[in-house]
Amino acid sequence: MFEIRGGEIALPDDPADQAGDAHLVFIGTVRSPWVLRENCPKNMREARERGEAATVEIAPAFREGLQGLSAASHVVLLTWLHHAPRNLIVQKPRHATDSKGVFALRSPARPNPVGVHVTRLLGVDIAAGVLTLEGIDVLDETPVIDVKPYFASTDAFPDATYAKSRPVADPDEG
Numbered sequence: 001m002f003e004i005r006g007g008e009i010a011l012p013d014d015p016a017d018q019a020g021d022a023h024l025v026f027i028g029t030v031r032s033p034w035v036l037r038e039n040c041p042k043n044m045r046e047a048r049e050r051g052e053a054a055t056v057e058i059a060p061a062f063r064e065g066l067q068g069l070s071a072a073s074h075v076v077l078l079t080w081l082h083h084a085p086r087n088l089i090v091q092k093p094r095h096a097t098d099s100k101g102v103f104a105l106r107s108p109a110r111p112n113p114v115g116v117h118v119t120r121l122l123g124v125d126i127a128a129g130v131l132t133l134e135g136i137d138v139l140d141e142t143p144v145i146d147v148k149p150y151f152a153s154t155d156a157f158p159d160a161t162y163a164k165s166r167p168v169a170d171p172d173e174g
Contacts, residue, residue: 007092007099014087015111026143027065028058028129030079032136037083040139043106044117047135053122054136056144058129065147066131070124072149075131080143081113115142118150 004010032054034040041047056077058066069075088109092099102110120134131147 004088005092005094007090008088009090009099011087011089011111016086024080024145026059026080026145027062027147028056028144030077030136030138030140030142030144031055031057032138032140032142034136034139037139041135041137044119044135044137047119047137050135052135054133056131056133056147058131058144058147060129063126063129066124066126066129069121069131069147069149072121074118074150074152075121075133076148076150076155077115077117077119077133077136078145078147079115079117079138080145081108081115081138082143083139084108084110084113086111086113114145118155 032040033052041050084107086109088107089102089111090099091102091105091107091109093105093107108115115138117136117138119136121131122134123130123132125132
C-alpha cells in the first residue's frame, strides 16, 4: 500500500474497484532488468542513460501484427502500470514543493495507470514475438497494451514546453 503524503488527495473510491467500460487486452509483457521499484529508472531519459536493454514478449496471437515494424527506428510502447495506486487525484512528488493534479504529472499513480514510453527499437523477431528495446523505465513483467511506430514527422513537437506557472482560464471567472 502506498502512503498518502501531506498535500495529496485520494479519490473517495478506488477506480480499480469500479466496473470497467473498456475491454483491454494485454498483448505482451515487458522483460526488463528492473524487479524492484526503487531500482527502476524514473523516466525514459534515465533508462537510456543506464544502457540496459529490455525486451517485449508479444503473445502468439498478436505476433503477425509485428509485420513491417522493423522499418521503425523507434516505437511507442503503451503499458499497464499494474503496481501503481489508482486512487490519488492530487499528488505531491518528493522533489516538488507544491501538490499537483494527477493530469499535470507523469507519475504512474493515476486512475488508469497507462505508461507511455518512446524507445529505440533494436530488433524485431516476429517468429519469437520479441522486440528488443534500447531501454525501458518499467518493472519486469509489466503488461503491454499496445505497440506503435514512432514518427518524428508527426509525433515530435520541438517547440513544446512545460512552464512552471502557466495561466489557466478559471471557469468561475467572468
